[in-house]
Each structure stands twice: as structure tokens, then as C-alpha cells.
Amino acid sequence: MSDIKSARPLSPHLSIYRWAPTMMMSVAHRLTGMALYGGTVLFVWWLVALASGPEAFSWASGFFGSIFGRVILFVYSFVLLHHMTGxxxxxxxxxxxxxxxxxxxxxxxxxxxxxxxxTALLWIAVWIV
Structure with a gap:
């Protein structure tokens, strides 16, 4: 390397920035976009189970009807609505x-x-219907 110093400014590291709401929402928008891929895989699994017959569909419905499945659906709906709002x-x-x-x-x-x-309005509507 040369001993000559460059006049170009060096890029600051991310650790010097103060987190702002706009920065956090930008990161959240990207993360929710990535999380939607996982939820879409589950949606496709449900659609394939629906097309595969009653046994596969009952297994998928049992999974999504369980407490764990409902938590996944709740989180997925929040992620979807958060990404939409962003x-x-x-x-x-x-x-x-x-x-x-x-x-x-x-x-x-x-x-x-x-x-x-x-998300709350969506789930209230789901529980009413």
C-alpha cells in the first residue's frame, strides 16, 4: 500500500448512527418482506393440501387450528399488514x-x-364470523 493519504471521505460505520423511527421502519419493512416468504410457503402448503384431498386438508386445518397454528396466522397477518402499511x-x-x-x-x-x-380489526372480524 501507498503512504499517500486519500482525500476521499471514509464511510462511517453503522454504529455511529442514532436510530430514528424512519430507519427502524425501513428495516422493519425489509424484515417483514422477508418474513412474507415463509408465510407464503405455509399458504401454498395449505392450498396444496386443499387440492390433495380430505386427509391432507384435515391435517393442514388441524395444524392451523391449533394454538401454535393460530399464533403463526396472527403473526403472519400482522407481518402482512405491517408490510402493506409500510x-x-x-x-x-x-x-x-x-x-x-x-x-x-x-x-x-x-x-x-x-x-x-x-390486525386487531381483522382478528375481531374473524372471531365474529
Missing amino acids: GVRHLIWDTGTGLQKTTATRIATVTPLISLGL
Whole structure:
């Protein structure tokens, strides 16, 4: 290596950044997107069981009807709605609205609350029907 110092700035490491709500929601949006792959595999398994006949479908229904299966369905529905809410947030930003720092932070802070509310409404509707 050369002894000549470069005038280029060095990229700072992630550890120096202070976590902001917009940063957390960006990471959460990416994580929920990845988690949707696992939930989609379970959905495809259920569809294949449905097409395979009564025995396979009863096994899949038994799994999703168990406590563990319902927890998975609850978490999957939250992940799906959280990812959707984050997508709506990005859609709003794509229109040029809400790009100010305070507004973006407020929207990012409200996103998980809206997701939880929508998940609760969904599961209340499921229990009623």
C-alpha cells in the first residue's frame, strides 16, 4: 500500500448512527418482506393440501387450528399488514407528500400502531364470523 493519504471521505460505520423511527421502519419493512416468504410457503402448503384431498386438508386445518397454528396466522397477518402499511407510507412519499423530517418521523411512528389496529380489526372480524 501507498503512504499517500486519500482525500476521499471514509464511510462511517453503522454504529455511529442514532436510530430514528424512519430507519427502524425501513428495516422493519425489509424484515417483514422477508418474513412474507415463509408465510407464503405455509399458504401454498395449505392450498396444496386443499387440492390433495380430505386427509391432507384435515391435517393442514388441524395444524392451523391449533394454538401454535393460530399464533403463526396472527403473526403472519400482522407481518402482512405491517408490510402493506409500510408500502402505503412509501406510496405517500412517492407523491412528494410527507417528506419533511417531522412529518416522516410522525408517519413512521404511527405505522406500527396502524398495523396493530388493522390486525386487531381483522382478528375481531374473524372471531365474529
